[in-house]
Each structure stands twice: as structure tokens, then as C-alpha cells.
Amino acid sequence: MMIMKYLFLIGWLLLTFAAGAEEWKLDDCSRLLPEKIVRVTVPAESGERGCVGARQTVDLRPWRQMPVTFSIRARAENVSRPAEAWNGVKFMLHFRDSNGRDFWYNPGNLYGSFDWRELSFMVLVPEEAESGELWIGLQDCAGTAEFAIDSLKIAPLFSRGSDIAAQYRPAVAARPARRGVMSPSGDFTETTVADLAGWGGNLLRFQIVRNWGETNTDRDLEEYSRWLDGRLDHLAQVLQWAKKYHIAVAVDLHSPPGGRRKNGDMAMFYEPDYADFYVQCWERIARRFNGNAQIYGYDLINEPMQSARSAENYWQLQERAARAIRQIDPDTPIIFAANQWDSPEAFHYLPASELTDIIYQVHMYVPLEFTHQGVFGPGEAQTYPGEIGGRHYDREALRKILQPVRDFQLRHGAQIYVGEFSAAVWAPGAEQYLADCIDIFEEYRWDWSYHAFREWEGWSVEHAGEAPGSLVPSSDNPRKQALLRGFQKNR
Incomplete structure (x- = not known):
């Protein structure tokens, strides 16, 4: 652990990059001050339109397939609030991939007045990336912003993972494949477990969850702690039902202490009090359920997100929690999560653990424009298979998206668990998307759980409809049939 940490620090020091003032190209609304500060001013009478400031070209080739942070110090004075959250004070990278698709990355919700502070964002640089353009300035707003260009840093967020082999005890290596669902987010009855067994499912990912989608929660x-105790009481009952119906249970701490920040990052990656309490929570769970044969694994973090450096990163905190669990429960497998919301691409840099019986989790919602269409608001319908977001998607495209996970599996001999995958009820071609995902999971021998079972109607295979707000109960439909065909392999 310490060797890996030092290698990470050495790599960061060697690769950190800062740009000089001569590399920035300024437009008419910006000027360079003697202190190497770029000041950008947009008067209100300009109409608050467009993007102005300074820009420079950045060579992205050294950072391919690496998570890279871009940071700069800036301050603002009376910047008007833009119509879109991604505009305002602008610190942005723009580039195109080999398919001609455009990508933009920048922090959002930057307006008003604030003193000098660091602005940052993270990019996982594509394998085909060549160069990009970095912008600083103001977009679709009025006011003044200043940027200390000598403070610009471009640095890898994490080191690449090692090539150590994953280790599994014979009892874990020989476990049968598991195929199932995410649980309802609230309380549920024995009927829920019995119905899942009747469908042929043999895995339940039990959500310990609240405040989903909210920010700055779970701070008290x-x-x-009182809420967690109540959920663990319910889990104890669920495990009894699971034993009766021969269903394994992944214990998923879906809502961690400290909650998420506005940018989606988990607070416990930056605030030690929450990190310490998080480890204590897992010690509590392990003490209570140590030796329970129905537990498929302790699912440490749901969809971690970390976009800036910290003293203990998303992987190190999971490793600490896992080692604490192993002091109490030496036998139950432990499930590690990838960064960037459990994304497949984060497996490019996910390390393997030296601990025994570690399962690695991925979630599959790519392309998001298809799987989540209509979930966050109205938009143009996207059909699978077909052209989505300027790219053709079919089974082979999904296979390519999941290739980093497959490479990780082969490189480490690791067990993979797809903790979530889905497509909205009304998404045209959702049944084919689910079938193609399941076929790939089966080909690679990955365990999986569909999101979700009797939770929100928009994900339900027991509802049908062509748009949000028009769903009706459905005892049989193509999406449900795709799921049931997958469950048949459990028999």
C-alpha cells in the first residue's frame, strides 16, 4: 500500500504541467496583467452572449486513458447568472475524438462574486485523443473574472493500476453464477423475495439508501447512525427470507455518510471525519452479519465519484474499509467499485487489491442518452440499435464500451459483478438493449443485477408505456421477457 502511494506521488510530481503566459491567446475582452493574471470583462450592455477570454492548445497524447485533473485559481466580481449551469465563469477543455465527436469539460454553477479559489475538473482522456483547447473567460454572462495563469496545473488524478493477480478461495471461485435485481429502495415484504425467486432470480442487491439524487445530505x-441501525434491522429480516427462497444478497451501502457534493463527488473522499465513520459503519455491518451464508458480498460504495485529489482517494478508502472488515469477517467476499459512478471506462485505472475474495463492480448505462432518455426531462427519442449522440450503437458497440472491464478481468483474473444496468421503460428498443447487455455479461461470465425491481416505475419491467406519466401495469412485455430469459440460466 505504501509503495503504491509513493509511486502515485512521484508520478504526479513528474507529470504535473503548468503553462506559461506566452502560450495563451487573448481576445479583445481580456488582457494580461503584470502579475500574470488574465482579466476578462464583459459589460452588461454587451448582451451577455458568447464566450470570451483566452485560450491555449493542450497536447493530450501523454494523458491517454488516464484520469487527469485540470485546475487553475480564479476569482469573480458581479458575474451575472447565466441561463445554463455550465456557462458563467469558464474554465473548459474542448477536444474531438477520432470519430469527430466533440467533448467539453468544465466546472459549472460559477457566477456572482468570489475571492481566489481553485477551479478544477477531471477528464478521462480517450485513447485516440490528440490535442484540445483550454478556455478561460466568461460565457453568456456579464461581469469580471480573473485567472492566475501561473497556477494552471494538468496532472494525473490516480496512478495506473498494478498487474497483481486477484486471489479467490476455492469456495468463492466455485460459486454458481448469480443473476438478479436491485431491491426496492424502501421496505418490502416476503412476497417481493418470493416473486423474484419465482421469476428465476437468485441475487438481490439490497439498497441501504435514502436522499438519492440530493446533495449535502447525511451530514449528521x-x-x-440511527437510520443505519433501522435499515440493518430490516436487512436481517430480508436475509431470513432470502435463505428461505435460496437468494443471495449483496449488501449495498448506497448512501454513505457525508453524502455528495454539488458536483457529485462524495464528501468522505475529502473530509476525514466522514471517511472514518464510513469505515466504522462497515465494521458494524460486518460484526452483525459475520458468517451469514446468504450474503453474496459486502458492496462497499455505490457509484463513487472523485474528480479532485485528496489525502485518501476512492480506492484507498475502500481498501481501508475492506481491511477493517477482514479483521471481523474473514470469509464474506467484498465488492469494490470503480470511480466515475462505476463506469466501464474507470477500469482503465482501477487497481486490483491484494486482499482475497474481492469482486469488482461496474454499472452499465451507456449510452446515457438512450438509457436515461426522459428520466431528467423531455428530449428527443433515441432508438437502440441506431445512431445515438453521433455514434452508432449495437451489441458490438456495447462490447467495445465494456472492453476496459473485460481487459481488467483477464489481466487480474478478477471476478466481475454488474451491479446495475437498465433502460427506461419508454426507450425504443429497450428490450434489445437489455438482451444485448445480458448476452455480453453471460459470455464473459459476469454476475449481474437489473436496476430495478419494484422501485421506480420508469425502470420497472412490470410497467409499459411510451412516455413518462403514461405508464400502466404490465404483466408481460418484451423487456420483462428479456430479463426472464437471462434468469433461466440460473436453473
Whole structure:
């Protein structure tokens, strides 16, 4: 662990890059101050349109397939609030991939007045990336912003993972494949478990969850502790039902102490009090359920997100929690999660653990324009298979998206668990998307759980409809049939 940490620090120091003032190209609304500060001013009478400031070209080739942070110090004065959250004070990278698709990365919700502070964002640089353009300035707003260009840093967020082999005890290596669903987010009855067994499912990912989609929650640790105890009481009952119906249970701490920040990052990656309490929570769970044969694995973090450096990153905190669990429960497998919301691309840099019986989790919602269409608001319908977001998607495209996970599996001999995958009820071709995903999971011998079972109607295979707000109960439909065909392999 310490060797890996030092290698990470050495790599960061060697690869950190800062640009000089001569590399920035300024437009008419910006000027370079003697202190190497670029000041950008847009008067209100300009109409608050467009993007102005300074820009420079960045060579992306050294950073391919690496998570890279871009940071700069800036301040703002009376910047008007833009119509879109991604505009305002602008610190942005723009580039195109080999298919001609455009990508933009930048922090959002930057307006008003604030003193000097660091602005940052993270990019996982594509394998085909050549160069990009970095922008600083103001977009679709009025006011003044200043940027300390000598403070610009471009640095790898994490080191690449090692090539150590994953280790599994014979009892874990020989376990039968598991195929199932995410649980309802609230309480549920024995009927829920019995119906899942009747469908042929043999895995339930039990969500310990609240405040989903909200920010700055779960900050009161005493209150969080009382809530957690209540959920663990319910889990104890669910495990009894699971034993009766021969269903394995992944214990998923879906809502961690400290919650998420506005940018989606988990607070516990930056605030030690929440990190320590998180480890204590897993010690509590392990003490209570140590030796319970129905537990498929301790699912450490749901969809971690970390976009800036910290003293203990998303992987190191999971490793600490896992080692604490192993002091109490030496036998139950432990499930590690990839960064960037459990994305397939984060497996490019996900390390393998030296601990025994570690399962690695991925979630599959790519392309998001298809799987989540209509979930966050109205938009143009996207059909699978077909052209989505300027790219053709079919089974082979999905296979390519999942290739980093497959490479990780082969490189480490690791067990893979697809903790979530889905497509909205009304998404045209959802049944084919689910079938193609399941076929790939089966080909690679990955365990999987569909999101979700009797949770929200928009993901339900027991509902049908062509748009949000028009769903009706459905006892049989193509999406449900795709799922049931997958469950048949359990028999």
C-alpha cells in the first residue's frame, strides 16, 4: 500500500504541467496583467452572449486513458447568472475524438462574486485523443473574472493500476453464477423475495439508501447512525427470507455518510471525519452479519465519484474499509467499485487489491442518452440499435464500451459483478438493449443485477408505456421477457 502511494506521488510530481503566459491567446475582452493574471470583462450592455477570454492548445497524447485533473485559481466580481449551469465563469477543455465527436469539460454553477479559489475538473482522456483547447473567460454572462495563469496545473488524478493477480478461495471461485435485481429502495415484504425467486432470480442487491439524487445530505452522523441501525434491522429480516427462497444478497451501502457534493463527488473522499465513520459503519455491518451464508458480498460504495485529489482517494478508502472488515469477517467476499459512478471506462485505472475474495463492480448505462432518455426531462427519442449522440450503437458497440472491464478481468483474473444496468421503460428498443447487455455479461461470465425491481416505475419491467406519466401495469412485455430469459440460466 505504501509503495503504491509513493509511486502515485512521484508520478504526479513528474507529470504535473503548468503553462506559461506566452502560450495563451487573448481576445479583445481580456488582457494580461503584470502579475500574470488574465482579466476578462464583459459589460452588461454587451448582451451577455458568447464566450470570451483566452485560450491555449493542450497536447493530450501523454494523458491517454488516464484520469487527469485540470485546475487553475480564479476569482469573480458581479458575474451575472447565466441561463445554463455550465456557462458563467469558464474554465473548459474542448477536444474531438477520432470519430469527430466533440467533448467539453468544465466546472459549472460559477457566477456572482468570489475571492481566489481553485477551479478544477477531471477528464478521462480517450485513447485516440490528440490535442484540445483550454478556455478561460466568461460565457453568456456579464461581469469580471480573473485567472492566475501561473497556477494552471494538468496532472494525473490516480496512478495506473498494478498487474497483481486477484486471489479467490476455492469456495468463492466455485460459486454458481448469480443473476438478479436491485431491491426496492424502501421496505418490502416476503412476497417481493418470493416473486423474484419465482421469476428465476437468485441475487438481490439490497439498497441501504435514502436522499438519492440530493446533495449535502447525511451530514449528521448521530442521526445517520440511527437510520443505519433501522435499515440493518430490516436487512436481517430480508436475509431470513432470502435463505428461505435460496437468494443471495449483496449488501449495498448506497448512501454513505457525508453524502455528495454539488458536483457529485462524495464528501468522505475529502473530509476525514466522514471517511472514518464510513469505515466504522462497515465494521458494524460486518460484526452483525459475520458468517451469514446468504450474503453474496459486502458492496462497499455505490457509484463513487472523485474528480479532485485528496489525502485518501476512492480506492484507498475502500481498501481501508475492506481491511477493517477482514479483521471481523474473514470469509464474506467484498465488492469494490470503480470511480466515475462505476463506469466501464474507470477500469482503465482501477487497481486490483491484494486482499482475497474481492469482486469488482461496474454499472452499465451507456449510452446515457438512450438509457436515461426522459428520466431528467423531455428530449428527443433515441432508438437502440441506431445512431445515438453521433455514434452508432449495437451489441458490438456495447462490447467495445465494456472492453476496459473485460481487459481488467483477464489481466487480474478478477471476478466481475454488474451491479446495475437498465433502460427506461419508454426507450425504443429497450428490450434489445437489455438482451444485448445480458448476452455480453453471460459470455464473459459476469454476475449481474437489473436496476430495478419494484422501485421506480420508469425502470420497472412490470410497467409499459411510451412516455413518462403514461405508464400502466404490465404483466408481460418484451423487456420483462428479456430479463426472464437471462434468469433461466440460473436453473
